[in-house]
Amino acid sequence: MDRATKLRSASWFDTPEYYGFSRKAWLRSEGFGRHIFEGKPVIGICNSWSELTNCNAHLRQVAEAVKRGVWAAGGVPLEFPTISLGEMFLKPTSMLYRNLMAMDVEESLRGYPLDGVVLLCGCDKTTPAQLMGAASADLPAIMVTGGPMLSGEWRGRKVGAGTDGRKLFDLHRAGRITDEELCEIEGGIARSAGHCTVMGTASTMASLVEALGMTLTGCAAIPAPDSRRMEIAERSGKRIVEMVHEDLRPSRILTRQAMENALMVDMAIGGSTNAVVHMLAIARRAGVDLSLDDFDRLSRRVPCIVNVKPSGEYLMEEFFSAGGVPVVMRRILDALHGECLTVTGRSIGENISGAECWNDDVIRTRDKALSEQGGTAILRGNIAPDGAVLKQTAASPRLLQHCGRALVFETYQHMREQIDSPDLPVDENTILVMKSCGPIGAPGFPEWGHIPMPRVLMDKGVTDVVRISDARMSGTSFGTVVLHVAPESAIGGPLWAVRTGDEITLDTENRAIRLEVSDEEMGRRLSAFTPPPPHFTRGYGKLFLDHVTQANLGCDFDFL
Numbered sequence: 398m399d400r401a402t403k404l405r406s407a408s409w410f411d412t413p414e415y416y417g418f419s420r421k422a423w424l425r426s427e428g429f430g431r432h433i434f435e436g437k438p439v440i441g442i443c444n445s446w447s448e449l450t451n452c453n454a455h456l457r458q459v460a461e462a463v464k465r466g467v468w469a470a471g472g473v474p475l476e477f478p479t480i481s482l483g484e485m486f487l488k489p490t491s492m493l494y495r496n497l498m499a500m501d502v503e504e505s506l507r508g509y510p511l512d513g514v515v516l517l518c519g520c521d522k523t524t525p526a527q528l529m530g531a532a533s534a535d536l537p538a539i540m541v542t543g544g545p546m547l548s549g550e551w552r553g554r555k556v557g558a559g560t561d562g563r564k565l566f567d568l569h570r571a572g573r574i575t576d577e578e579l580c581e582i583e584g585g586i587a588r589s590a591g592h593c594t595v596m597g598t599a600s601t602m603a604s605l606v607e608a609l610g611m612t613l614t615g616c617a618a619i620p621a622p623d624s625r626r627m628e629i630a631e632r633s634g635k636r637i638v639e640m641v642h643e644d645l646r647p648s649r650i651l652t653r654q655a656m657e658n659a660l661m662v663d664m665a666i667g668g669s670t671n672a673v674v675h676m677l678a679i680a681r682r683a684g685v686d687l688s689l690d691d692f693d694r695l696s697r698r699v700p701c702i703v704n705v706k707p708s709g710e711y712l713m714e715e716f717f718s719a720g721g722v723p724v725v726m727r728r729i730l731d732a733l734h735g736e737c738l739t740v741t742g743r744s745i746g747e748n749i750s751g752a753e754c755w756n757d758d759v760i761r762t763r764d765k766a767l768s769e770q771g772g773t774a775i776l777r778g779n780i781a782p783d784g785a786v787l788k789q790t791a792a793s794p795r796l797l798q799h800c801g802r803a804l805v806f807e808t809y810q811h812m813r814e815q816i817d818s819p820d821l822p823v824d825e826n827t828i829l830v831m832k833s834c835g836p837i838g839a840p841g842f843p844e845w846g847h848i849p850m851p852r853v854l855m856d857k858g859v860t861d862v863v864r865i866s867d868a869r870m871s872g873t874s875f876g877t878v879v880l881h882v883a884p885e886s887a888i889g890g891p892l893w894a895v896r897t898g899d900e901i902t903l904d905t906e907n908r909a910i911r912l913e914v915s916d917e918e919m920g921r922r923l924s925a926f927t928p929p930p931p932h933f934t935r936g937y938g939k940l941f942l943d944h945v946t947q948a949n950l951g952c953d954f955d956f957l
Contacts, residue, residue, distance in 0.1 A: 404436070411434075437473045438638055439473045441506065442476040444477065444479070446460070450523070451485065452520035453517075453519040453590075462631045466634025472638035479505060490843035492522060495678075502526065506536050518541075519599060524542060525675035537637060538611070539611065543621055545600055545621060546593070547622060560597075562582070590621050590622070596666055596668060598669040605668070614739075614749065615721055618722065655737045658733050666705070667703055667709065697770055701768040701770070701772050702760060702766045708767060708772060724760050782883075783883035785879050796863050800903070803895055805832070805895055806830065818853075821851050828903075833887050834846065841941070845870070846868035847871065865882065865910070
């Protein structure tokens, strides 16, 4: 857009009718001078700050930094709120409301007098929701993610919120950590605002947004309390004004090639399995045909080179200090589409050309990769004809090829009631199966897939078994956990037919998962399926149940 071209916001303010006058008067009631209407771009700051979302609790300060940049570049920053989704506090799951937040963002961008927008996010659903909304509205947009919290500390060791918290809590369940020690951990495992300091979903999505080209280079991994987070926010505010004049919109950045770049970075960082469902949704909003097959194809092409929990041993602070996403991308540049345009106005290849690694154990070279293949494997078989996902880099190598008898939990509540039973009929070869945890069945597709280890097995020193469900799991989780089984059991997917005692084969090398019963027996069992009563009969919940797609399609609404 040439600087002489009329701004979108002008149609709100520069009109001869009464509302042109009154809109300016209403803004002046906030203390703005009349100079703000003199051809300056109006920049929305879309803020998902909330005290109920600890990951995003510092975004008010980040917004102030963005405003400085917008003013300095000759724009007018106007901050506005949207729904804020915190996975830790929002029941049954923040995933139930990701699409609602995306709609909130999209309609706000369409309805207000904005020429461009800076999207402030952090917690794992807020990032894809904002990007989905921005892709649909297609105004010039740049993202500023909130960054990871400081690394946790306990008795001289660094601990990562989520990953280490789960391990330590299991030790408490087993009686190896006292109540007092658990209280000490509680007070030191999350030492600041910001999202989880492991390669969970929030860190993964921040990294993939950078890989897509929707943030300034190096944004993803700067710790939330670090002054450089404010500095890059200020630069982002300056840059969005320039993007408005250049008419640089998400539709020019979110291309098929950019999506492939993000998927390859996802594999290289050992990213969260939740990235699969979010990237599928983002791609569809951008009009890009992306499927589970693309994830698997690119997983075989790119090794996992980031040694960060839960796939590795370090935390996000070390990842940032080592060089972050730019180094990862430079080390796999031969596989990437380096020509892809980004919000900087330059290509990915240009942005990362000077990236240097400062710790080769945190971000490995290809010849010293953690895994020859990427972090995520896509499985198919007669209980997952539309696919399932497995984070193979966080699984137990001995269980990646496995055959065992199923112990079935019909619901999450059934599992919670039984998992600590002293006479639970399990051994180290048992495969735990949980149903009714998908988008329709739970409802909302919650993070229930990391089924806790049975107490009787922990007492024997068993630390992992194969677990299968139609749920998601937190990206901070670990273990040999098969997730997102599609179609889900609550709509009559084949997972519904699994019974305790059935034999199941997991063959990760050949990307297969199979219930060892005949097709005839499977058909006979499924013929008895009757759908459960709906969880909601009104409101947003009913809208969700009526229109949500399955995991393999991104769980967005079919009409979006």
